Amino acid sequence: MREPGILQASAFRMAFIELDKLSLSLGGRPILKELTGSYSGRCIGLLGPNGAGKTTLLQTLLGFHPPTSGTARVFDLDIRTQLRKIRHHIGYMPENDAFVAGMTAIRFVRMMAEISGLPADIALERAHETLFYVGLGEARYRQLGTYSLGMKQMAKLAVAIVHGPRGVILDEPTNGLDPAGRIRMIQLVREIRDTQDINLIVSSHLLRDIEEFCDEVMIMKDGLIVTYCNLEEERRANRKFLQLETRGENGTFLEAAEALGCTCAVDTRANRVKMVLPETVEIHDLYRLAEEHKIQIRHLQYKRDSLHDIFMKAMEVGTANPGAKSQRLARPAGVVR
């Protein structure tokens, strides 16, 4: 027996993930392109369209693919030279089904805990605890091959956390879950996140899920991190976001609004305008401008950027601003004028 090289409480002050010009090519095709940045969120959401490189980035952090150039550090441990140590501190829940059909859940989870280095008796104890924790306590002596899709997802989560890791990587945790299962998974991930001293990365296509449990979001596109923002800050931001629906030619109205310091984005098809008001401008100023420029404001509501807006904006900006960190949208999403 030996004491693990455990990262103590001070570890929380260090970045969870640091990317240092991390590039990866697979089959001659560049998948990750010089990713750089330092990320220390407690729960980082990884968003992006299919093929953006999310799963590949996660797998590279786990050492499944050796980087073509550059490197990355997880808990200040280099993925090129300290992979084994990194794997001691990380739990991984893959996207696809991953289990051994002929084994019961308790045996499989226990074996995985032992492979992570836990002594056999402790591994058994933790396997029981973890399976109860994820809601499979009553089914823990059933063979994994007989589990439903939702149960398999929970079993994967159990395998990812049974050894009590310092960081957990969840790849599409709500994939294929029914509404009740999804809620349960979200609840579990939140609980784990709120446990002291743990970091999570959650990759998902589902913006709602990411919004549910992540405090920071990394958006990838074509192998680049196009946006990284703090959702908490976004939520707390004291900025005035409005959505207007106008009737009439609104070109001069918008120019006048921008002259006042407003930021506008127009969806010409729906005649909708998204607007960010500076502190000095009030709503009645907009009504005054509308009257002056002979347009009607048919509808007006306060609207801050949702994650959907942030995501859509990131998809539009695309490669224009790669590697942007803590970037908050200058304009609301929509068709930018």
Next chain:
Amino acid sequence: MAVYKRTYTRYTGALTNERWRFLILPRYMLQSVFSKRFTGAAFMLALVPHLIAMVLIYLRGNATAFIGLDMPEAARSLGFLSIDGNFFLTLFAAETFLSFAIVAFLGPGLIAPDLANNALPLYLSRPFSRAEYVLGKLSILIILTSAITWLPGILLFVLQTSMTEWSWASDNVRILVGLIIGSWIWILTTSLISLAISAWVKWRTIATSALLGIYFVAAGFGTVTNAILDTRWGALLNMAANMRMVWRWLFLNESTYYTTIPRSFAIPAWTGLAAMAVVCAMALMMLAWKIRPAEVVR
């Protein structure tokens, strides 16, 4: 912590020694193997040749006792039995087939289920390398086949030594070395081939068929090659024949090697050894290619 305390807790206790962690896999697998009556019975059956050999050695060592028991015929018959290289050659030729049967039965089911169910990322995202994974799987077969080949073989050697004099052991040390080395050569070859097939063929039945094909179809192909080309080198395609060559070389003297070998297999023993080394290298390459935590779609 009690089971009812359902909350996430980090583990900060002591960890087991990394060096021996690969033995977790055989421990779990062997529990499964011996939980089934059939495999347990098959394993015991594989020990029968050694049990027979043990009885024969015992009786041969106590042949004079039969005269005291008024059974001179039995004593005379046992007098013809010689515990030498040929005795062990016959025994290990039988064990070669039995150990192959065990490998053919268990081997294809070792890696294929992990690949079919995408379990490799779970193993390899832990402090557990690809080499340790393969070593763990390999050691399942090594432990089982060792238990029916060289381990009881050593016991037989010790038994025979205790029945005779120390001079027998020193005169026949070649047998002891031969049974250990020969068994390891055969165990590694068959185990690596079966693991490689298991890594490439996801369905167990097909994997078992492929394994049998490598041994029996290739052997037939080798015989046909010998017949058509009027050569002896086709024997190199026959793994069992290669092993028999190696056994002969290990158990018998150089001078008796060519006199005891069938004409169609009369090629140098080192060529058989080289053929098996090539097969092992190919199997390792196949494993290295396939045992990956993530498959890259090109």
